[in-house]
Amino acid sequence: MPESAADHSVRLDRLPQWEALAKHREQWGEVGLRELFADDPGRAERYTLTVGDLHIDYSKHLVTDETLALLRELAEVRRVAELREAMFRGEKINVTEDRAVLHTALRAPLDTVVEVDGENVVPKVHAVLNKMSVFADRVRSGAWTGHTGKRIRTVVNIGIGGSDLGPAMAYEVLRPYTARELTFRFVSNVDGADLHEAVRDLDPAETLFIIASKTFTTIETITNATSARTWLLDGLGGDTAAVAKHFVALSTNAEKVADFGIDTANMFEFWDWVGGRYSYDSAIGLSLMLAIGPDHFREMLAGFHLVDEHFRTAPPEQNAPLLLGLLGVWYGNFHDAQSHAVLPYSHYLSRFTAYLQQLDMESNGKSVDRGGERVRWQTGPVVWGTPGTNGQHAYYQLIHQGTKLIPADFIGFANPLAELGEFAGQHDLLMANFFAQTQALAFGKTPEEVRAEGVPEELVAHKTFRGNHPTTTVLAKELTPSVLGQLVALYEHKVFTQGAIWNIDSFDQWGVELGKVLAKRVEPALTEGAEVPGLDASTRALVKRYRALRGR
């Protein structure tokens, strides 16, 4: 572990700061948001931060100045700031993989120096960005043509996890900025239906495949890429020279890319210090750059960088990612909240929460600490959510009146995107829902208010809203590439903060390995009926049934 990383010789739950928070929670009593607002007229203003284009209101949280001070003391004693500096400096804070964690270098200006093993990595980052830009311009202008000389009309990104969710999410978010004459598709699932549906109406002569895989060994991606190559060659008469014009690779593994048959001249590189779920601002974002163009891509990187600098330099009281991370600790560790909802009021952000699921749950879904000891406290929450108004007609009932505490983030924008204009005031209607929901969640409706509406007594309990459901409101003027970068970096550093408090390695993902290994072992049992040692009785019986249903 690097020298500067935190001292965790005292267990988190035995620290005086932790005990003080537990006591504070115990003594909280029945105080609700109605009282907190009534007692403090300046609350809304004081509990609001502005970071770049993001206006962040955290006043509707079950916290007081004392709660926030105690949480900041916890961050201090857990040395979150020291670990943050170690990350930015390029120290190997991913202890179980002995790797630096430097997604922040992917958006650092060219004159920044960030060294890994004595080498400044920033010039390499910009060299790849430039290579991506040249390629993107050629495809977008039609200068890059396919094997038969036709220009590229469709781009299919094949990848999974971090090599899919980031570009697929960002493509949806930034659709209004995309070259509409090009079509983009994202294939991730090893279920052949995914690739089939993606290519069934395409002309191979006009299709470019981007094979995105950090390791270039991921079975789902390599299987889909192999099928795509067969589809392409079948469609173009079998000349393998076509591969060079229709396949490019995004990877850290040049050897495997070459083994697959893609010329490494058509490979866009990144490095082992970029985690998969932190990678869509690296070469992994090539499909996005093809869609929105290099200038918008760089605007997005500038948005990321703005929040990186904020996280690095803002004092704790004004540090938004730190604060959001600490609020999550307050609910997860002291209020038994098990999940966290992210509810965007923008259709373009429809895949944003799915992206955050990997970012947060693969990072902080851990139950041993950085030293391998079992943790005695809750770690990362279940992250979930879909665009707001749709959720209102589905699961908001449970958030409002169920028995669970579900802290939620509401993300909305003042202006609809320019090209939409104002369809019959739809945007104001959308945002009226946005504001109404956070108000209803926070302040509810008392039995007295319900009675005053003339509701019969037997329905009063049913129509009462307890309130006190905590929310953060993030409001920005408009959804731009920079704002997207700012939002993603905000969540990245929130996740970082929580991992530092809990003393877990937020940058490995050993938990996904077991399933991968077992899948490889089970496959011959399905295809050949092979006897697989170690298969449990239930799985053995299911495999037998599967083979019978397949007629084997």
Ligand code: F6P
């Ligand atoms: O799910 C495990 C994982 O390793 C993710 O962390 C990663 O984003 C994904 O698989 C894809 O990996 P690769 O980019 O190496 O194909």
